[in-house]
Amino acid sequence: MYSQHLADQAAELLARLRDRRPLVHHITNNVTVNDVANITLVIGALPVMAPSSQEAAEMAAHADTLVLNIGTPHADQLEAMVLAGLTANRRGKPIVMDPVGVGTTRLRTDGAKRLLSQVRLTVVRGNAGEIGRLAGLGGEVRGVESIVAPDAAGTTAQLAKDMGLIAAATGKRDHISGPGGGLVVDNGHPMLATVVGTGCMATAVIGCFVAVAGDPLVGTAAGLACFGLAGELAVAESSGPGSFKVGLFDRLYALTPEIVSHRARIAYAAEAPSGDEADVA
Amino acid sequence: MYSQHLADQAAELLARLRDRRPLVHHITNNVTVNDVANITLVIGALPVMAPSSQEAAEMAAHADTLVLNIGTPHADQLEAMVLAGLTANRRGKPIVMDPVGVGTTRLRTDGAKRLLSQVRLTVVRGNAGEIGRLAGLGGEVRGVESIVAPDAAGTTAQLAKDMGLIAAATGKRDHISGPGGGLVVDNGHPMLATVVGTGCMATAVIGCFVAVAGDPLVGTAAGLACFGLAGELAVAESSGPGSFKVGLFDRLYALTPEIVSHRARIAYAAEAPSGDEADVA
Amino acid sequence: MYSQHLADQAAELLARLRDRRPLVHHITNNVTVNDVANITLVIGALPVMAPSSQEAAEMAAHADTLVLNIGTPHADQLEAMVLAGLTANRRGKPIVMDPVGVGTTRLRTDGAKRLLSQVRLTVVRGNAGEIGRLAGLGGEVRGVESIVAPDAAGTTAQLAKDMGLIAAATGKRDHISGPGGGLVVDNGHPMLATVVGTGCMATAVIGCFVAVAGDPLVGTAAGLACFGLAGELAVAESSGPGSFKVGLFDRLYALTPEIVSHRARIAYAAEAPSGDEADVA
Numbered sequence: 050m051y052s053q054h055l056a057d058q059a060a061e062l063l064a065r066l067r068d069r070r071p072l073v074h075h076i077t078n079n080v081t082v083n084d085v086a087n088i089t090l091v092i093g094a095l096p097v098m099a100p101s102s103q104e105a106a107e108m109a110a111h112a113d114t115l116v117l118n119i120g121t122p123h124a125d126q127l128e129a130m131v132l133a134g135l136t137a138n139r140r141g142k143p144i145v146m147d148p149v150g151v152g153t154t155r156l157r158t159d160g161a162k163r164l165l166s167q168v169r170l171t172v173v174r175g176n177a178g179e180i181g182r183l184a185g186l187g188g189e190v191r192g193v194e195s196i197v198a199p200d201a202a203g204t205t206a207q208l209a210k211d212m213g214l215i216a217a218a219t220g221k222r223d224h225i226s227g228p229g230g231g232l233v234v235d236n237g238h239p240m241l242a243t244v245v246g247t248g249c250m251a252t253a254v255i256g257c258f259v260a261v262a263g264d265p266l267v268g269t270a271a272g273l274a275c276f277g278l279a280g281e282l283a284v285a286e287s288s289g290p291g292s293f294k295v296g297l298f299d300r301l302y303a304l305t306p307e308i309v310s311h312r313a314r315i316a317y318a319a320e321a322p323s324g325d326e327a328d329v330a
Numbered sequence: 331m332y333s334q335h336l337a338d339q340a341a342e343l344l345a346r347l348r349d350r351r352p353l354v355h356h357i358t359n360n361v362t363v364n365d366v367a368n369i370t371l372v373i374g375a376l377p378v379m380a381p382s383s384q385e386a387a388e389m390a391a392h393a394d395t396l397v398l399n400i401g402t403p404h405a406d407q408l409e410a411m412v413l414a415g416l417t418a419n420r421r422g423k424p425i426v427m428d429p430v431g432v433g434t435t436r437l438r439t440d441g442a443k444r445l446l447s448q449v450r451l452t453v454v455r456g457n458a459g460e461i462g463r464l465a466g467l468g469g470e471v472r473g474v475e476s477i478v479a480p481d482a483a484g485t486t487a488q489l490a491k492d493m494g495l496i497a498a499a500t501g502k503r504d505h506i507s508g509p510g511g512g513l514v515v516d517n518g519h520p521m522l523a524t525v526v527g528t529g530c531m532a533t534a535v536i537g538c539f540v541a542v543a544g545d546p547l548v549g550t551a552a553g554l555a556c557f558g559l560a561g562e563l564a565v566a567e568s569s570g571p572g573s574f575k576v577g578l579f580d581r582l583y584a585l586t587p588e589i590v591s592h593r594a595r596i597a598y599a600a601e602a603p604s605g606d607e608a609d610v611a
Numbered sequence: 612m613y614s615q616h617l618a619d620q621a622a623e624l625l626a627r628l629r630d631r632r633p634l635v636h637h638i639t640n641n642v643t644v645n646d647v648a649n650i651t652l653v654i655g656a657l658p659v660m661a662p663s664s665q666e667a668a669e670m671a672a673h674a675d676t677l678v679l680n681i682g683t684p685h686a687d688q689l690e691a692m693v694l695a696g697l698t699a700n701r702r703g704k705p706i707v708m709d710p711v712g713v714g715t716t717r718l719r720t721d722g723a724k725r726l727l728s729q730v731r732l733t734v735v736r737g738n739a740g741e742i743g744r745l746a747g748l749g750g751e752v753r754g755v756e757s758i759v760a761p762d763a764a765g766t767t768a769q770l771a772k773d774m775g776l777i778a779a780a781t782g783k784r785d786h787i788s789g790p791g792g793g794l795v796v797d798n799g800h801p802m803l804a805t806v807v808g809t810g811c812m813a814t815a816v817i818g819c820f821v822a823v824a825g826d827p828l829v830g831t832a833a834g835l836a837c838f839g840l841a842g843e844l845a846v847a848e849s850s851g852p853g854s855f856k857v858g859l860f861d862r863l864y865a866l867t868p869e870i871v872s873h874r875a876r877i878a879y880a881a882e883a884p885s886g887d888e889a890d891v892a
Binding site for chain 1: 334359361362364365386401402403404405431434435436437438474475503524526527568569570571572573575576580
């Protein structure tokens with residue numbers, strides 16, 4: 050059963066986000082950096098990208114939230130992530146991390162582990178394979194795509210418990226676990242998998258929401274519901290991945306708290322509809 | 331009162347640009363680099379991106395104009411900018427600089443100042459906050475967005491006088507000042523602020539125009555009028571930031587000297603309509 | 612005379628590509644990296660970008676094909692290309708190289724030559740000027756655009772013979788030469804020249820096809836025919852370069868073996884229609 054209370058909280062967070070316009074500092078890959086900046090702007094926040102270790106900490110000192118994405122990692126960038134992360138930690142600002150392709154190369158695996166150990170992260174979002182690998186429960190990632198993945202409810206719960214953070218594994222159903230329990234989000238559409246970077250964009254949107262959310266578990270679910278909902282709405286006016294991507298930005302920009310309140314499909318994990326009953330797009 | 335003479339000059343410069351196809355060398359940030367290349371191509375010039383210090387000077391030796399943008403600065407890139415800039419200076423080719431986020435970190439502030447001191451720049455374009463900071467007259471930049479800005483007519487005039495260059499602060503009204511006086515441009519549309527990189531793109535378009543303009547003051551105004559006009563035209567066929575951006579490229583490509591002559595709103599600063607009377611989109 | 616047999620082979624390769632979903636490892640420029648990743652995904656393969664020398668070889672050990680593009684070269688990236696290339700060579704996986712802007716700077720020329728000498732390449736694709744320069748037969752490249760080019764049938768044949776690889780020069784007509792003969796492809800549309808990165812995207816699509824093709828000569832022609840065909844189909848729904856680019860992704864995603872079988876225009880070089888008779892868009 051989807052929770053109207055959670056849908057209403059998501060709607061309220063969207064309104065608050067638009068009102069406060071948090072500054073979101075991204076240190077991210079060079080493949081989807083433009084999409085990540087634009088998704089941040091259209092949801093209602095202010096993006097800033099400052100990837101050099103020479104300025105990352107200084108920029109983090111101005112930002113309301115920090116988003117770290119290891120999609121094209123290199124040494125200086127990982128250094129910048131740690132420096133910015135420590136600054137965000139000192140200032141009590143949330144940090145969201147996307148472990149793109151973790152498990153496929155040592156650089157990515159070590160990079161993700163370094164961030165987990167040296168910085169206090171608020172949220173980690175990946176696909177089911179990535180979260181499985183991070184949780185030490187297996188999973189296979191091919192390039193940056195999840196191929197084999199253990200049960201996402203279990204892996205997110207394990208990672209959340211081990212690391213004391215919010216873990217989110219996105220897919221047909223998004224699983225989100227925190228120390229205090231779990232949520233699922235059933236918004237989204239298969240077309241999202243035809244566009245490069247929708248995972249990175251989802252992480253960015255979570256970054257925007259946790260900047261204004263009291264509870265990062267709810268903030269993460271709200272961000273994923275809004276992003277998935279924009280995907281659902283974009284399908285109607287698309288005729289393929291190119292126009293779908295254009296529509297995704299249009300629809301996220303046009304998203305209102307009213308739409309979110311009516312169409313967000315967020316449930317407490319214990320009460321979530323089973324796969325067969327779920328209204329999964 | 332808008333000047334028909336200036337609108338006609340802008341139209342003529344667009345025709346000349348399409349005829350000559352200048353080679354525009356960009357050393358730019360990795361967030362909007364694709365947009366900057368595409369905007370250069372659709373206005374009618376040839377873009378080339380060569381960001382490494384190992385080739386920047388050599389590439390600058392072939393180019394008709396150089397565009398420097400510090401949106402994601404790092405040490406080697408700043409070195410490349412100076413090397414390319416010195417080559418352009420020796421060859422008498424114009425240089426346009428975009429001080430993205432100046433004032434927010436030491437790396438950006440020092441980088442912008444280094445370019446101002448070591449290279450003879452032709453045009454500097456930023457938002458009002460960035461130009462205020464560069465002129466030493468205050469202003470606040472949040473991430474890369476202008477939050478508080480002193481009077482742009484004053485800051486551009488000050489920067490132009492201090493540095494002996496053309497200074498342009500873009501916003502609802504664009505202010506352009508040179509040693510010989512000032513112009514304003516009232517083309518544009520608020521939707522431009524919903525797309526990341528429209529500032530960078532405006533700077534790129536200025537780079538294309540000053541490559542073929544006798545007077546860089548007029549070239550800058552012409553570029554900003556054409557870019558803003560494409561934005562105005564793109565609104566009609568857009569349903570949000572995604573489709574607006576697509577339309578921006580379509581409309582700039584389709585822009586004709588006739589449209590520019592009819593719709594460019596450029597005025598001598600002393601004769602410009604006041605804010606209330608101005609036909610500002 | 613176009614060959615129905617070759618068109619049918621192209622159709623079959625597209626079906627096989629969609630079935631096998633090869634993992635394509637790109638080490639590419641930062642201007643068109645997002646387009647390259649998306650074009651790989653929409654044609655039916657899985658893209659992964661891993662540009663650091665610290666992980667390039669390791670990622671290449673998982674990939675079915677490697678695509679190297681020197682559009683924004685720097686030292687570490689060239690190192691990564693060699694390391695990944697040697698791994699692909701050891702594993703018997705195909706490598707496609709795009710010598711963007713070769714001949715314009717020493718870094719690009721030396722980089723392309725280093726790849727040619729240290730790695731066994733399967734296919735090299737460039738514009739006619741680039742292929743002319745690589746073949747040592749002249750040609751002029753302005754930025755990254757072919758300005759003066761010797762006869763592409765001759766230069767591709769020369770490069771293919773000298774280096775023992777497939778050489779492809781794309782333009783109004785695409786010329787493809789291998790040790791065993793030559794092919795031409797007449798699919799495509801002039802609008803492709805209005806979008807930055809269509810050359811890079813064509814190279815990426817070739818990379819996808821040679822991953823599943825028995826004969827890389829046919830694989831290269833098949834990739835170019837499919838990409839050009841998507842361009843032809845995208846024109847109908849476009850009103851400029853912005854919407855054309857969107858349509859290019861939509862149409863390539865929607866391309867079916869049936870359409871390819873009916874509309875691919877591939878000919879054996881010896882039997883190719885002359886320029887006047889050719890059905891060149």
